[in-house]
Amino acid sequence: NIEAIIFDLDGVITDTAEYHYLAWKKLGEEIGIPFDREFNETLKGISRMESLERILEHGGRQNDFTSAEKEALAAKKNDHYVQLIQSITEKDVLPGVESFLKQIKEAGIKIAMASASKNAFFVTEKLGLIQYFDHIVDAATVIRSKPDPEVFLKAAKAVAATPDRCIGVEDAAAGVSAINDAEMFAVGIGDRSVLGHAKMVLHSTKELNLETILYAYTK
Numbered sequence: 318n319i320e321a322i323i324f325d326l327d328g329v330i331t332d333t334a335e336y337h338y339l340a341w342k343k344l345g346e347e348i349g350i351p352f353d354r355e356f357n358e359t360l361k362g363i364s365r366m367e368s369l370e371r372i373l374e375h376g377g378r379q380n381d382f383t384s385a386e387k388e389a390l391a392a393k394k395n396d397h398y399v400q401l402i403q404s405i406t407e408k409d410v411l412p413g414v415e416s417f418l419k420q421i422k423e424a425g426i427k428i429a430m431a432s433a434s435k436n437a438f439f440v441t442e443k444l445g446l447i448q449y450f451d452h453i454v455d456a457a458t459v460i461r462s463k464p465d466p467e468v469f470l471k472a473a474k475a476v477a478a479t480p481d482r483c484i485g486v487e488d489a490a491a492g493v494s495a496i497n498d499a500e501m502f503a504v505g506i507g508d509r510s511v512l513g514h515a516k517m518v519l520h521s522t523k524e525l526n527l528e529t530i531l532y533a534y535t536k
């Protein structure tokens with residue numbers, strides 16, 4: 318039986334994936350590295366510093382900045398991002414998410430969060446969902462970024478769940494790979510062309526339903 322369901326945050330519970338994109342895009346323009354949504358897909362689920370590295374490489378400028386300058390650029394992106402998330406409210410929870418959380422709670426299954434974001438607590442609190450979570454992994458304690466399974470394994474451990482009895486929910490290709498490598502059951506939210514390696518792909522959070530997912534898991 319399933320012991321825990323472990324959620325990614327950005328792009329799964331709320332549409333902050335869009336805010337990360339806007340904040341990086343703004344920073345990119347400030348340093349003359351424009352990029353599009355397709356490139357942005359490769360940043361989803363990736364930590365702040367690693368995202369910056371990828372953007373600099375994308376612009377062929379990976380050797381143009383000292384590590385102190387990179388820290389400053391990452392901080393600047395975070396300033397843009399933090400500004401965007403100030404106005405988040407309960408209305409920004411994606412459709413179907415809260416009723417899914419309620420179904421899980423009622424079934425006696427643990428709920429955890431495995432986000433790479435250091436802003437995860439703040440955002441979850443703003444969304445009014447903090448009470449549903451038995452554990453939220455502190456991103457600052459995670460050494461290896463997704464697609465490494467570390468953050469999902471940490472989440473499972475914190476709620477005393479066995480990995481192969483966990484379901485992970487993700488919107489990012491790197492996140493689905495992390496769930497697979499943790500030997501958990503991956504549910505992808507989004508496009509099959511990006512998330513085809515997930516065990517189950519749902520087009521939107523509206524389709525999140527415990528019964529359907531448990532059925533797919535046991536099949």
Ligand code: G6P
Nearest residue numbers: 327337362363365433434435436
């Ligand atoms: C999530 C998002 C990424 C973001 C990362 C770090 O994984 O999908 O886009 O870069 O968190 O977020 P942070 O808020 O710590 O910069």
Ligand code: MG
Nearest residue numbers: 325327328488
């Ligand atoms: Mg995500």
